[in-house]
Amino acid sequence: MPDLHLRLNKDVLTVAPLLTWQLLDLDLDTSECLEYLNVLDDELVQETHRRFKLAGAQCVCTNTLRANRTVLQQYGLEDALVDINRIGVRLAREAGFEHILATVSLADPEVLLEQVAALLSEDPDALWLVGEAEADDLNAAIDSIKAQTSIPLIAAAAKAPSKTKGKAAEDPSITKGAAAQDSSITKGKAAQDPSKTKGEAAQDSSITKGKAAQDPSITKGADIIYYMGKPTKESLEELRILSELYTNPLMVCPKVGRPEGATDKQRSLALNQLIDTMADFALEARALGAQFIGTAPGSSPAFTGSVSAVLSYLL
Numbered sequence: 001m002p003d004l005h006l007r008l009n010k011d012v013l014t015v016a017p018l019l020t021w022q023l024l025d026l027d028l029d030t031s032e033c034l035e036y037l038n039v040l041d042d043e044l045v046q047e048t049h050r051r052f053k054l055a056g057a058q059c060v061c062t063n064t065l066r067a068n069r070t071v072l073q074q075y076g077l078e079d080a081l082v083d084i085n086r087i088g089v090r091l092a093r094e095a096g097f098e099h100i101l102a103t104v105s106l107a108d109p110e111v112l113l114e115q116v117a118a119l120l121s122e123d124p125d126a127l128w129l130v131g132e133a134e135a136d137d138l139n140a141a142i143d144s145i146k147a148q149t150s151i152p153l154i155a156a157a158a159k160a161p162s163k164t165k166g167k168a169a170e171d172p173s174i175t176k177g178a179a180a181q182d183s184s185i186t187k188g189k190a191a192q193d194p195s196k197t198k199g200e201a202a203q204d205s206s207i208t209k210g211k212a213a214q215d216p217s218i219t220k221g222a223d224i225i226y227y228m229g230k231p232t233k234e235s236l237e238e239l240r241i242l243s244e245l246y247t248n249p250l251m252v253c254p255k256v257g258r259p260e261g262a263t264d265k266q267r268s269l270a271l272n273q274l275i276d277t278m279a280d281f282a283l284e285a286r287a288l289g290a291q292f293i294g295t296a297p298g299s300s301p302a303f304t305g306s307v308s309a310v311l312s313y314l315l
Contacts, residue, residue: 004099004125004152008223008249012286014308015251015294016052018103018130019045019063033075035067038087045088049095055301056308059292060097064088065130068107068115082118089122099125101154106131109144116145126152128226132159135217142221154251155222157242218245226251228296231274231281236288243289251292252285254278278303279310286311 007013037045045063052060067084077084085102092100102124104115116127127145132138135158142155219225225246229235231254242250282293293311295303 002098008152009291011291012311013058013099013292014056014304014311015059015101015253015292016049016055016057016061016097016304017253017295017299018061018065018297019048033066033072033077035063035065035072035084035088036075036077036080038063038067038084038091039080042087042091046091046095049092049097051301052304053095053097055305056312057294057304058098058308059101059125059294060092060095060099061128062088062092062100062102062119062124064115064119065103065105068105068111070107070111071105081115082121085115085118086122089119089124092124093122101126101128103128103130105129106133106138106141109141112141113144113148116148120149120151124151126154126224128154129156129222132156134159135219139220142219146221152223153221154224154226155219157225157227157246158217158219222248224249224251224292226253226292228253228255230255231277236281236284239285239288239290249291250285250289251294252282252290253294253296254281254285255296275302275306279306282307282310 049060062085064085067081067088069078069081072078072081072084089100089102102119102122104112104119104127106112106129107115119127127149129141129145133141138155138158142153145153225242225248227235227239227242227250229238235254239250239252278295278299285293293307295307
C-alpha cells in the first residue's frame with residue numbers, strides 16, 4: 001500500500017463517499033447507531049465498501065463518522081467506542097482499497113481525541129475531520145490532532161467569522177466568499193486602493209498561495225482541504241478561489257441532488273442523468289488542481305465509477 005504522504009501533489013485519486021449515508025439507503029432502522037454496524041453486521045459494512053471498490057474508488061472512508069462518546073452515549077454504546085472505531089478501520093482495509101481515510105466529526109477536544117486515539121491504533125492512512133467551523137475552533141481541533149499523529153489530516157476550509165471585524169461586512173467592494181474572510185481586506189484598505197476592483201479583491205496578495213499561512217481566517221495545519229458543493233459553475237468558481245488561497249492539495253466531493261417525492265424509478269433516472277455531469281465536473285475540478293475527487297454522501301457507486309472512469313481515461 002503506497003504511502004499517502006508520497007502521493008500528495010502528484011497522483012489523482014478517486015474517493016468513495018462517506019459511508020454513513022450509504023447505509024441509510026439500505027432501509028435500515030435510522031433510530032439505531034449506524035456506526036455500531038461495524039460490530040453487529042460487519043459483512044454488511046464490508047460489502048458496502050466493496051461496491052465502491054469495484055466502481056474504481058482508491059480511497060475509502062471508514063464507518064466511524066459519529067462514533068464519539070457524545071453520540072454513542074445517546075445509544076448507551078459508549079463502552080463500545082474503541083471497538084466500533086478499530087473495527088471500522090479494519091473493515092475498510094479488508095475491502096482492498098489503496099488508502100483508508102478514518103472519519104471523525106468535529107467535537108469537543110477531549111471527545112475528539114478519544115476517538116482519534118482509537119482510530120490511530122489501527123494505522124489508517126489519513127484522518128478526515130468532517131464538519132465546518134470558524135478558523136479559531138477548526139485550527140484548535142487540527143492542532144490537537146496533529147500533536148498525536150503525523151499522518152495526513154483532511155479538513156474543510158474555515159467558515160467566515162459570524163461577526164466580521166471592523167466594517168468589512170458593510171463594504172460593497174469586498175468579494176463574498178474567501179475574500180470576505182480575509183481580515184486584511186478592510187474598508188479602509190480595499191476602498192482606498194484604486195488597483196483593487198470588486199472582481200480583483202479576491203485576488204489580493206494577502207490571500208494568495210505565497211502568504212496564505214499569514215491569514216488568521218483560514219484553515220491551518222491540515223494537509224488536505226476538502227470541499228463539498230453541487231457540480232455547478234458556481235461551485236467551480238468557489239473551488240478556483242480555494243485553489244488560490246491554499247497551497248494544500250484539494251479534495252472535492254460534489255453533492256448530488258436527490259429528488260424528493262419521486263418514485264424509485266424516477267429517482268434512479270434523475271440520478272443517472274447526472275452521471276455525465278459528475279464526470280465533467282471531475283475533469284474541471286482536476287484542471288483547478290483538485291487531487292482527490294469523489295462524490296458527496298448519498299451518491300451511488302455509479303457516480304464514483306463515472307468519476308474514476310473519466311479520470312483514468314483522460315489522465
